[in-house]
Amino acid sequence: xxxxxxxxxxxxxxxxxxxxxxxxxxxxxxxxxxxxxxxxxxxxxxxxxxxxxxxxxxxxxxxxxxxxxxxxxxxxxxxxxxxxxxxxxxxxxxxxxxxxxxxxxxxxxxxxxxxxxxxxxxxxxxxxxxxxxxxxxxxxxxxxxxxxxxxxxxxxxxxxxxxxxxxxxxxxxxxxxxxxxxxxxxxxxxxxxxxxxxxxxxxxxxxxxxxxxxxxxxxxxxxxxxxxxxxxxxxxxxxxxxxxxxxxxxxxxxxxxxxxxxxx
Amino acid sequence: xxxxxxxxxxxxxxxxxxxxxxxxxxxxxxxxxxxxxxxxxxxxxxxxxxxxxxxxxxxxxxxxxxxxxxxxxxxxxxxxxxxxxxxxxxxxxxxxxxxxxxxxxxxxxxxxxxxxxxxxxxxxxxxxxxxxxxxxxxxxxxxxxxxxxxxxxxxxxxxxxxxxxxxxxxxxxxxxxxxxxxxxxxxxxxxxxxxxxxxxxxxxxxxxxxxxxxxxxxxxxxxxxxxxxxxxxxxxxxxxxxxxxxxxxxxxxxxxxxxxxxxxxxxxxxxxxxxxxxxxxxxxxxxxxxxxxxxxxxxxxxxxxxxxxxxxxxxxxxxxxxxxxxxxxxxxxxxxxxxxxxxxxxxxxxxxxxxxxxxxxxxxxxxxxxxxxxxxxxxxxxxxxxxxxxxxxxxxxxxxxxxxxxxxxxxxxxxxxxxxxxxxxxxxxxxxxxxxxxxxxxxxxxxxxxxxxxx
Amino acid sequence: xxxxxxxxxxxxxxxxxxxxxxxxxxxxxxxxxxxxxxxxxxxxxxxxxxxxxxxxxxxxxxxxxxxxxxxxxxxxxxxxxxxxxxxxxxxxxxxxxxxxxxxxxxxxxxxxxxxxxxxxxxxxxxxxxxxxxxxxxxxxxxxxxxxxxxxxxxxxxxxx
Numbered sequence: 001x002x003x004x005x006x007x008x009x010x011x012x013x014x015x016x017x018x019x020x021x022x023x024x025x026x027x028x029x030x031x032x033x034x035x036x037x038x039x040x041x042x043x044x045x046x047x048x049x050x051x052x053x054x055x056x057x058x059x060x061x062x063x064x065x066x067x068x069x070x071x072x073x074x075x076x077x078x079x080x081x082x083x084x085x086x087x088x089x090x091x092x093x094x095x096x097x098x099x100x101x102x103x104x105x106x107x108x109x110x111x112x113x114x115x116x117x118x119x120x121x122x123x124x125x126x127x128x129x130x131x132x133x134x135x136x137x138x139x140x141x142x143x144x145x146x147x148x149x150x151x152x153x154x155x156x157x158x159x160x161x162x163x164x165x166x167x168x169x170x171x172x173x174x175x176x177x178x179x180x181x182x183x184x185x186x187x188x189x190x191x192x193x194x195x196x197x198x199x200x201x202x203x204x205x206x207x208x209x210x211x212x213x214x215x216x217x218x219x220x221x222x223x224x225x226x227x228x229x230x231x232x233x234x235x236x237x238x239x240x241x242x243x244x245x246x247x248x249x250x251x252x253x254x255x256x257x258x259x260x261x262x263x264x
Numbered sequence: 265x266x267x268x269x270x271x272x273x274x275x276x277x278x279x280x281x282x283x284x285x286x287x288x289x290x291x292x293x294x295x296x297x298x299x300x301x302x303x304x305x306x307x308x309x310x311x312x313x314x315x316x317x318x319x320x321x322x323x324x325x326x327x328x329x330x331x332x333x334x335x336x337x338x339x340x341x342x343x344x345x346x347x348x349x350x351x352x353x354x355x356x357x358x359x360x361x362x363x364x365x366x367x368x369x370x371x372x373x374x375x376x377x378x379x380x381x382x383x384x385x386x387x388x389x390x391x392x393x394x395x396x397x398x399x400x401x402x403x404x405x406x407x408x409x410x411x412x413x414x415x416x417x418x419x420x421x422x423x424x425x426x427x428x429x430x431x432x433x434x435x436x437x438x439x440x441x442x443x444x445x446x447x448x449x450x451x452x453x454x455x456x457x458x459x460x461x462x463x464x465x466x467x468x469x470x471x472x473x474x475x476x477x478x479x480x481x482x483x484x485x486x487x488x489x490x491x492x493x494x495x496x497x498x499x500x501x502x503x504x505x506x507x508x509x510x511x512x513x514x515x516x517x518x519x520x521x522x523x524x525x526x527x528x529x530x531x532x533x534x535x536x537x538x539x540x541x542x543x544x545x546x547x548x549x550x551x552x553x554x555x556x557x558x559x560x561x562x563x564x565x566x567x568x569x570x571x572x573x574x575x576x577x578x579x580x581x582x583x584x585x586x587x588x589x590x591x592x593x594x595x596x597x598x599x600x601x602x603x604x605x606x607x608x609x610x611x612x613x614x615x616x617x618x619x620x621x622x623x624x625x626x627x628x629x630x631x632x633x634x635x636x637x638x639x640x641x642x643x644x645x646x647x648x649x650x651x652x653x654x655x656x657x658x659x660x661x662x663x664x665x666x667x668x669x670x671x672x673x674x675x676x677x678x679x680x681x682x683x684x685x686x687x688x689x690x691x692x693x694x695x696x697x698x699x700x701x702x703x704x705x706x707x708x709x710x711x712x713x714x715x716x717x718x719x
Numbered sequence: 720x721x722x723x724x725x726x727x728x729x730x731x732x733x734x735x736x737x738x739x740x741x742x743x744x745x746x747x748x749x750x751x752x753x754x755x756x757x758x759x760x761x762x763x764x765x766x767x768x769x770x771x772x773x774x775x776x777x778x779x780x781x782x783x784x785x786x787x788x789x790x791x792x793x794x795x796x797x798x799x800x801x802x803x804x805x806x807x808x809x810x811x812x813x814x815x816x817x818x819x820x821x822x823x824x825x826x827x828x829x830x831x832x833x834x835x836x837x838x839x840x841x842x843x844x845x846x847x848x849x850x851x852x853x854x855x856x857x858x859x860x861x862x863x864x865x866x867x868x869x870x871x872x873x874x875x876x877x878x879x
Contacts, residue, residue: 002391003741004721005786029782030764033743037762037781038556039315039394046741046784073776093852094830095770095777173851288813295821296809298756298797302822305755389739473760473768473856474822523758523822524856555761 003036005046011129011148014049018146023047025148027069028099030092031108054103054150057081064156068103068127068149072115075102083162087118087181090166093173103149106135107142110201110240111176114166117206120198121181122162124154139205157183165261166200167253169244176201177245178254180261184216192216192225197258201250202237211235212258226262230255271692291521302521303491306479308548312341314541315393317383317400318561319375322630323409323422326373326382330401334385337399339392342545344384346372349540350509353427355597356532359502366427367596367633369507369536375404376424376595377632379561386541386549409630413569413590416629424595424628433593433601433626441608443622445680451584451619455575457659462571463648467564467592470637474523476562477552478534480542488539489516495525500532507536508543515539527636531563531598563635566600567592568607570648575619576656580670587611589624589645594633599640601626606641612680613649614690615671620680665698669709676716688714725785729754730798738785744778745769747785748795756797756825760854767853770826771795777833779852796825799832807877808832808870817866819857827853831867839878840871 005026008014018025022044024032036043054069059080066075075081076088076097091100091114105115106126119135126138128147135152138145163182168174179200187193195216197209211232219225239250267284294300331343346352349369358365371382383400387393408422415421416431424431435441452458478492494500497517505512522529538551553562568591575584589607593600604626611622639646657667669691677685691714698705722737725747736751745762748754748771760768762781769781772794799806805813808828818824827850834841834849841849846867855863 001395002389002721002739005723005741005784007786026784029784030779033782033784034763036741037743038554041391041395041398048787092764093767094833094849095767095779095852096764098776098778099764099782172848286816289816291821292813292816292818293805295818295824296796296805296812296828297800298754298795298825300821301755302758304759305749307750307753471856472822473766473820473854474758475760522820523760524820526856555763555765 001044003044003046005048008047008049010051011049011054011150014047015129015146015148017045017047018148020045027101027104028071030096030100031104031112049148059156062156063153065127065151065153066102067151069101072097072100072102072105075115080156083157083159084118087115087164090114090164090176090179102152106138106149106152110204111242111244113206114176114179114200117179117198117200118162118164118181119152119154120206120208121183121196122154122157123183123196124152127151127153136208142205158185161185163261163264165257167257175244178202178239178250178257180254180258182261184262186221190220191218192221199237199254201245202234202239202254204238204240207237209233209235209237209258216262221262223263226259229262230259233258268696271689300521302474302523303479303493303519304474304477304550304552306481306491308479308481311479311548311550312386312388312541312545313390313393314538314549314551315385315387315390315397316381316557317385317397317402319371319378319380319382319402319404321375321404321406321409322378322411323407323424324375324404325407326371326375327403327405329383329403331383333399333401334383334396337387337392337396339388340385340396341388341547342386342541343396343400344370344386344537344541344544345382346370348544349507349537351507354503354507356499356503357597357599357602358506359499362597362601364427366425367598374426377630379632380595381537384537384541386545386547411629411631413567413592413625413627413629416627417625422630424630428628431628433597433604433628435601435605440623440625441605443608443611443620443680445612445621445682446584446619448584448586448619448621452573452575452586455583456578457656458573458575459652459656459659460571460573461652461655462569463644463651464569465567465644465647467567467632467634468637469559469562469564470524470526470528471559472522472524472526472528475553475555475558476529476534477550478538479548479550480535480538481548482542482546483516487514487516488542489518490535490539492517492519492535493522493525494519494529494532494535495522495527496530496532499530500535503532504536504539507532508540527565527638527640528562530636531633533562561632563594563598563633565637565640565643566594566603566634567631568644570611570645572648572652574652574656576660578660580660580662580667582615582617582656582671584619585612585617586621587623589622591624591626591641592631592634593626593628594631595628596633597626598633598635600634603634603636603641607645609681610642610645611649613646613653614673614688615668616673616677616685617671617680622680663705665694665703665705666709668694669705669712672712672714674714674716690714723786725789727788727791727793729793730795740786742785743781744771744773744783744785744788744793745780748780748793754795754797756795758822758825760822765854766823766826767830768823768826770829770853772829772833775833775836777830777852794829794832796828799828806832807873808835808867811866811870811873812863815862815866815869817859817862819855819859823853823855823857827855827863831870834867835871835874840875841867843868
């Protein structure tokens with residue numbers, strides 16, 4: 001069956017079209033057109049929605065709502081999202097960032113999906129016409145997700161509390177060995193009062209490093225303070241093996257890079 | 265750029281007007297305007313797309329192939345199997361009498377590596393070819409596979425390629441290419457130190473930006489024009505002529521513009537089957553590797569293992585060198601028997617050593633067939649040899665560069681394979697390198713020459 | 720097979736074609752319109768050889784469906800020279816020996832053009848970043864970076 005594109009104005013109509021067998025949602029095309037190009041014949045009908053609301057970025061009361069069609073380039077250049085620019089710039093080269101959408105990034109399999117790692121650390125909410133879902137729940141069930149993602153929302157982190165690192169062999173643009181995003185709050189005495197750590201490439205999709213998060217609570221950010229967190233960094237992970245790195249290598253270097261990000 | 269004319273001034277005319285000058289390249293205007301015509305820039309009305317059904321197994325017997333559903337798929341024009349290929353079993357170096365023929369254009373009865381071509385599907389669109397390829401049913405009986413060269417050489421290992429009958433290439437010299445010079449055991453006995461080390465490498469893909477492929481147009485007079493990015497035009501034409509049992513005069517090859525080759529486009533893989541498709545359908549055909557095929561299917565540089573044993577004197581002279589080299593050909597020969605042979609000639613390195621023993625094996629495994637790539641047979645060997653040289657220098661507490669001056673070959677020296685050295689320039693290169701790197705070297709070495717007095 | 724119309728401005732001239740559904744912009748340009756300057760190196764968004772400029776933005780034509788470009792203004796490397804006079808970037812790529820096999824060159828020039836359109840005097844780091852989605856396997860990155868910097872200098876001298 002030949003490939004076909006169906007364009008709808010509303011998400012509602014596009015969602016209805018996506019009930020057909022062989023249909024896939026077309027965002028920026030960097031995942032689904034790639035799959036079709038590579039001979040994935042399960043992709044038959046591409047469905048897209050052109051509602052401009054899908055591309056808006058809105059901030060109010062410290063809360064950010066990013067339309068699912070917003071691109072990495074739009075996020076990287078947004079004057080009020082400077083904190084996240086590094087994570088948006090971690091995705092692809094300039095052309096990819098002009099195309100790749102925030103919604104699509106939620107579906108990118110490891111070693112891709114660096115921005116979703118940031119969203120996981122930000123404890124974002126994923127919006128569809130069926131309602132909102134916590135990102136962790138969403139990522140866990142994404143393989144069976146059918147409803148079009150319309151937005152992601154999160155509280156904008158205080159400057160300095162969000163940290164992001166993408167490790168790649170080729171610079172400035174290379175596929176991830178791993179990526180790490182952290183949202184960290186410290187008490188007046190400098191001890192960690194809350195920590196959310198998300199990891200890319202340490203499973204087939206972004207995962208939280210809960211053991212490391214717990215080990216950081218009440219600790220100061222110095223070699224001794226973070227030692228327990230680093231020792232627990234790989235707990236619960238199942239790193240991928242691909243041409244970029246083996247699972248063994250990723251597990252070996254994760255504590256090194258996590259340590260640098262925490263101390264940096 | 266500086267041209268240092270002081271070297272070898274007495275044996276060379278001082279009339280080099282072009283060397284050292286930047287001259288415009290004739291192909292650059294085409295490149296920067298996008299006008300250069302690569303093979304895939306040719307498009308013909310009614311052109312068919314060829315997609316290959318490939319083996320999912322490393323080693324398997326083919327019980328049966330059922331193409332009936334694929335043939336019925338909308339848009340499919342022709343489905344080709346082994347029986348359609350006039351001379352299906354071939355080997356590319358047969359042109360220089362290096363046999364036996366050991367590789368199938370399309371698998372016949374057996375597959376020997378994961379990714380081997382089994383069935384070719386020709387359809388109106390790429391999509392239709394992909395969909396039909398998915399409908400080809402091949403019934404495989406999976407066989408034990410061997411991936412490690414030393415395992416492959418052990419008695420009782422699964423036989424990879426029956427056309428050879430054993431898992432190594434049988435040279436006229438026996439199971440390996442051999443070089444014997446002096447008495448290597450006597451050399452080891454005489455040496456102050458003996459160092460044996462082993463080195464190994466993995467396969468390396470050339471990764472050209474333009475993938476391997478060709479576009480074939482039937483000319484209507486039983487003649488076929490093949491636009492190709494092969495790096496080996498006439499080599500490919502002659503092999504195609506053998507495989508298709510067609511006189512070369514029926515084949516017109518157009519090429520020369522290659523979007524990166526690096527030795528990866530010399531294997532005569534896409535052209536014969538695409539021309540056969542054009543012949544049997546009367547339609548233009550394009551067969552272009554996907555990026556995945558380029559990375560996984562096209563030949564890489566061979567994996568190699570090199571074991572070097574050296575005897576060295578405290579004064580820096582290497583008195584004995586024994587090398588055993590293994591080249592992983594994968595499932596088929598392609599250029600690897602030649603690569604392993606090159607290694608045998610090369611292994612003593614650019615050093616004069618009185619006692620040398622070399623064995624190089626071309627080994628068959630159930631891996632992707634390897635082939636040519638930039639200095640194949642030599643490059644990995646040089647890595648091993650030069651790391652070994654550094655280790656030897658450290659062993660006798662000598663500067664590694666001075667150690668190489670002591671052993672460097674010079675004009676008139678007899679090489680291990682009994683070609684007298686001529687035109688050597690290693691010493692002069694090392695002198696320039698020492699100056700450029702500001703690496704201190706004793707004056708006596710800086711005064712050396714590749715010429716020997718009286719030579 | 721259902722054909723769909725596509726219509727856009729390519730290098731200043733109007734183009735209209737019917738293509739198969741789901742045809743990529745790369746295939747539409749190359750197979751239908753006959754502009755073969757964008758190259759297909761990977762068809763997966765990795766090599767950048769297919770880069771074109773769509774409405775002022777760098778895009779990978781291999782991952783862009785032609786139908787989504789209706790009404791767009793598209794620039795490719797084949798449209799840069801005017802009246803037989805090379806664009807400063809083309810001149811600089813020629814003069815600095817920034818192309819070897821030439822396969823990545825049209826994509827490189829597109830990425831460089833978008834950079835210079837927005838940042839006429841880029842730093843070396845900005846050039847490296849702008850070219851980071853384009854792969855040159857002949858490893859000519861240094862002359863390519865020099866070409867872009869040379870073109871930027873030529874532009875600023877002409878403007879002065």
